[in-house]
Amino acid sequence: MDIKRAQKLFVQFLRDNNFKVTKERLMLLEELLTSDGHLDADTLLFQVRQRGKKASRATVYRTLELLVQCGLARKSRLGREHYVYEKVTPGQRHDHMVCVQCGKIIEFFDPELEARQRQVCQEHGFRPSYFALQIHGVCADCRKAE
Template sequence: MAHPAKEETIDLVKEIFRSHLKEHNQRQTPERFMVLEEIYRADGHFDADDIFFNMKDTGSRVSRATVYNTLDLLVECNLVQRHQFGKNQYYYERAYAYQQHDHIICKECGAVLEFCDPRIQEIKTMMEKIHDFNITGHSLHFFGACEDIENCTRREEIQKKQRAKVN
């Protein structure tokens, strides 16, 4: 059974997306809304291929180009956040109705851990006062390596995905 709050959020983000597409004279295709739903039903961070393969595995006939283009549109209208944790790979996450948080990234395996610390909000407030500045958002990433790199949580999953992309 679907979670009612999640369904309400999905309905709301669809409306926001619909308005954005209309305002920018973009087509409102069912595929674009399928990508949006896939993202808002998923948890955590993902790359474009994660979305593409998840959709393909569930029988959706959405092209990889549609996924990439839709992600760009969703970033444009602030429904999805784009992060570049590594050198050249983008990761995405939902942006609407989700608590502000920051990231710890393993440079060995790519694992991303989210954390929220109220002291960061206090620093933001203090910086606004000191610099007479209105801060509207922030991004904080800590980079390092998993403590036990041999048993790293996502190492096997990432290696499997990389092998699948090669084949």
């Protein structure tokens, strides 16, 4: 999703829910959308400050939660002690493999696996709202180093 469209959706969400539209919130949205992969709140705050912009830690946490509520970000606990956030790209679903040694996150998509997940849900009369598969193990780099 392009930044302008995401900003428009976020601004509408904020107004509909009686939240203030601030330059900090819009800046954090842009930072998330232009970042690749998964970010925790502290990493996002660090990136913002590296660019010479200002935002408080509390603003970062609150804005990330608003982005999740709005549907522009996804919040996950991927084998770490804290949550990570990633931008949501409509129509592009993926799952995660998480290295338990180095914390590396590998994204993957397998259409056969997704079809099987849907089939299992159907067999149990279960209607999923979304799929989130995590596989925890040791990545190739850490296995080489052993």
